[in-house]
Amino acid sequence: MRSLTVLWLCAFLTASAGQAATLYGITLGNRNLIAIDTATGAGTLVGNIPFISSGAELGATGGDLYAFDLFSNEFNTDRFARINPANADFISTATAGIDVVGEGGMAFRPDGRAFLSDSGVSSGTLFLCDVTINDGCSLVATLPVSMDGLALASNGTLYGLSQDTSQLYTIDTSTGASTLVGSSGMPNTDDRGGLTFGPGDILYAAFDDSLWTFNTATGAATLIGAIGFNDVAGITYLDTLPVPEPGTLILLTGALAGLLWKRRWNRSFPAARR
Numbered sequence: 094m095r096s097l098t099v100l101w102l103c104a105f106l107t108a109s110a111g112q113a114a115t116l117y118g119i120t121l122g123n124r125n126l127i128a129i130d131t132a133t134g135a136g137t138l139v140g141n142i143p144f145i146s147s148g149a150e151l152g153a154t155g156g157d158l159y160a161f162d163l164f165s166n167e168f169n170t171d172r173f174a175r176i177n178p179a180n181a182d183f184i185s186t187a188t189a190g191i192d193v194v195g196e197g198g199m200a201f202r203p204d205g206r207a208f209l210s211d212s213g214v215s216s217g218t219l220f221l222c223d224v225t226i227n228d229g230c231s232l233v234a235t236l237p238v239s240m241d242g243l244a245l246a247s248n249g250t251l252y253g254l255s256q257d258t259s260q261l262y263t264i265d266t267s268t269g270a271s272t273l274v275g276s277s278g279m280p281n282t283d284d285r286g287g288l289t290f291g292p293g294d295i296l297y298a299a300f301d302d303s304l305w306t307f308n309t310a311t312g313a314a315t316l317i318g319a320i321g322f323n324d325v326a327g328i329t330y331l332d333t334l335p336v337p338e339p340g341t342l343i344l345l346t347g348a349l350a351g352l353l354w355k356r357r358w359n360r361s362f363p364a365a366r367r
Contacts, residue, residue, distance in 0.1 A: 114291070114292055114330050114331065115128055115178070115330070115331055116128070116129040116130075116131050116289070116291060116297065116328060116329075116330055117129065117139070117151060117153075117158065117178060117328065117329055117330075117331055118136060118151065118287065118299055118320065118322070118325045118328045119142070119148040119149075119150070119151040119160055119287075119325070119326060119327045119328075120148060120322050120323065120324045120325055120326065121147055121148060121149060121163075121196055121285055121324040121325075121326040122147070122323075122324050123141065124141055124142045124145055124146075124147065124148040124160075125139075125140075125141055125142070125148075125181075125322060126138075126139040126140055126141075126142055126148075126151075126160075126176060126178070126181040127139060127320070127322055127325075129299075129304060129328065131291065131297065131304070131317065132317075133317065133318045134303060134304035134316075134317040134318030134319055134320055135318065135319070135320065135321055136320040136322045136325075138322075139178070139179075139180065139181050140180050140181030140182070141181060142160060142174070142176055142183060143181075143182070143183050144174070144183045144186075145160060145172075145174050145183070146162055146163070147162065147163040147196075148160050148161075148162065148163075148326065148327070149161045149162070149163035149193070149196035149197065149326050150196060150197065150198060150199035150209070150287070150326060150327035151199070151287065151326075151327035151328060151329045152199040152200060152201050152207055152224075152329050153201065153329045153330065153331040153332070154201040154207070154224075155205060156331070156332065157175055158175070158176045158177075158178045158329070158331050159173050159174065159175055159176065159199075159207070159224050160173070160174045160176050160327075161173055161174075161189075161193075161199050161209065161327070162174050162186075163193060163196055170188050170189060170190065170191075170192070171188075171189040171191060171192065171193050172186050172187060172188045172189050173186065173189060173222070173224040174186050175224075178331055187224055187225055187226055187227050188227045188228060189209075189222060189228070189229070189230050190227065190228030190229065191220060191230045193209070193211045193213065194211055194212075194214065195211055195212035195213030195214070195239070195241075195256070196241070196285060196326045196327075197210035197211045197212040197213075197217075197240060197241065197242075197243075198210045198240050198241060198242040198243030198253065198254065198287070198288060198327070199243060199327065199329075200243035200244050200245040200251065200288075200289075201245070202245060205223075205224075205225075206221055206222060206223055206224075207221070207222045207224055208220070208221060208222075208233070208243050208245070208251060208266065209221075209222050209230065209243075210236065210239075210240040210241075210243050210253065211239075212239045212240055212241045212256040213239075214239060215239055216235055216236060216237060216238075216239065217235070217236035217237075217238060217239035217240050218232070218234075218235055218236060219232075219234050219235075219236050219240075219264070219266075219269050220232055220233060221233050233266065233267075233269065234265075234267070234268055234269025235269055236253075236264065236269045236271055237269070237270070237271050238253070238255050238256075238262060238271045239255065239256035239257065240253035240254060240255060240256065240262070240264070240271075241253075241254050241255065241256040241285070241286040241287075242254035242286045242289075242298060242299075242327075243264075243288055244288040244289050244290050245290065246290055246296075246309070247290070247294055250263055251263065251264040251265075251266050252264070252274075252288060252296065252309065253271060253288070254286050254287075254288045254298055256286075259277055259279040259280060259286070259300065259314075260273055260274075260275075260276065260277050260279075260312060261273075261274040261275070261277055261296075261307050261309070261312040262274060273312070274310075274311070274312035275308075275311045275312025275313065276312060276313070277307070277312050277313060277314040278313055278314055279298075279300060279305065279314045280300075285299075285300075285301050285324045285326040286298065286299060286300050286301070286325075286326070287299040287325060287326060287327040287328035287329075288307075288328070289328045289329045289330055291330045292330070294309075297328060298314065298328075299320065299325040299326075299327070299328045300325075301323060301324065301325065302319060302320050302321070302322060302323045302324075302325065303316060303317075303318065303319050303320060304316075304317040304318060304319075304320055305317060
């Protein structure tokens with residue numbers, strides 16, 4: 094009976110817990126880490142990321158937040174920096190071992206490795222990187238379209254935001270072949286851009302200083318609102334551990350107290366159990 098009660102409490106806690114997730118962005122010029130409201134598009138400054146030269150991209154894996162540092166002066170090579178999402182503090186670094194010209198895009202696979210694109214040339218380049226070790230990047234393919242943002246859907250489809258035409262593409266992760274999804278309706282410029290999937294496989298795009306969503310079936314983009322920060326070069330969702338809601342904690346505390354009281358009663362009055 095006690096085992097069943099404990100199992101019931103665990104199931105109740107799991108079902109009632111809320112999964113917290115935040116959309117973060119990074120600005121290229123001044124390396125600001127910002128939190129973005131997906132309802133309005135408004136950005137809030139978290140902090141300035143120290144010890145990096147140019148915050149070109151942002152990605153998250155396993156509860157960790159990573160920035161791609163373009164034109165790193167300290168190490169004379171591009172690198173990945175693990176960032177504290179609470180205050181933008183620098184935690185650790187690993188050199189990329191490649192020379193990326195344009196800010197491009199970054200999207201993590203479930204295994205913790207990241208696709209990285211170079212948008213510095215008209216054709217573009219796709220890499221696969223282990224962000225935890227030095228020189229962990231390897232070439233995957235040359236892209237026919239220069240991609241300014243990358244995002245990986247839950248079904249494994251890799252999407253790209255084109256550099257100059259601001260259109261949505263799907264990308265073959267083996268060959269680099271890129272297929273246009275459809276016209277986005279976004280302005281055709283070479284401004285900074287970022288792409289990421291959020292909860293429910295909603296595809297968000299940052300376009301310089303504004304937040305959009307993409308219809309992955311048609312490629313059409315819908316404006317959410319102004320971010321309030323210029324040169325947003327990368328965005329990503331970061332999931333945190335489930336946090337029980339206050340009502341859940343109250344019910345759980347009461348249930349545990351009742352279980353403990355019952356155990357004490359049974360020990361004090363064993364005859365009452367017969």
